[in-house]
Amino acid sequence: MQDLVGPVLGTLALVAVGGYLLGSIPFGVIITRAAGAGDVRQIGSGNIGATNVLRTGRKDLALATLLLDAGKGAAALLIARYLFPNDLVPAIAGGAAFLGHLFPVWLKFKGGKGVATFFGLLLAAAWPLGLLAAATWILVAVLFRISSLSALVASAAAPLFALSPLAALGLPAPAAITALAAFTAVLIWIRHAENIGRLLKGAEPRIGAKKA
Incomplete structure (x- = not known):
């Protein structure tokens, strides 16, 4: 048993580092600079996420940032699931990718707020759970038209959805x-x-x- 501890810990560490590095890719910064829209960190809130990228006036850049930030979380989890078909290792990879987005080493650990990456992770981990969280975001946004409130409510609801009777209806959580x-x-x-x-x-x- 002890002979297995080292390789297992090594594998988990490798997965965590790989997930973190993938999640730390600052797509908002890369895309805006490549498109000649300047440094997104110097406008609006200074955040590197899609909401702040939208303040450049480029909806296409904001959409690309949204999809890529969501995609990197999903990719980290799905790659880990392919290599290690269980529940724990993909979750570790996904959590590490999320940390990478929030605290990217390339930007002195000053990253985004993680909402797009959060949805990407949930959709990859258990798509019904991701859809429920996304529907919650949309509902709150329609009712109150406040993006941050939508994110807070949707993120708080996600673990509750996973623990709810919906799990018995086929929610893979x-x-x-x-x-x-x-x-x-x-x-x-x-x-x-x-x-x-x-x-x-x-x-x-x-x-x-x-x-104003």
């Missing part, structure tokens, strides 16, 4: 996926601390509103 949803939700709430403060003050901007 084993313990590792539920833990991944909870882990990413906690980090999303931490990264949205400033947004939460503005929400409590009623000062959070609404979707489509122009800054």
Whole structure:
């Protein structure tokens, strides 16, 4: 048994590092610079995610950032699942990719807030869970037109969806996926601390509103 501990830990470490490096690719920065739209970190909120990329006025760049940020989380999890067909290793890879997006080594650990990567992870891990979380985001966005509130509610709801009776109806959300949803939700709430403060003050901007 002890002879297996070293290789297992080595494999988990390799998966975690690989997932982190994949997740740390700053697509928002790369895309805006390549398109001649400047450094996204120097505009708006300074965030590297799709919402801030949209402030460049380029919807195409924002969409590309959204898809690539979601895709890198999904890719990390799916590659790990292909190589190690179980629940734990893909969840570790996905969680590491999420950390990579939030704290990318290439940008001095100053990354995004993880919402797109969060949805990519959930859709890859258990697509019904991802769709439920996405539907929650859309519902809150339609009702309140506040992107950050939509992200906070959707992320908080995801672990609850995984633990709900919906799991008995075919929702593939084993313990590792539920833990991944909870882990990413906690980090999303931490990264949205400033947004939460503005929400409590009623000062959070609404979707489509122009800054003064």
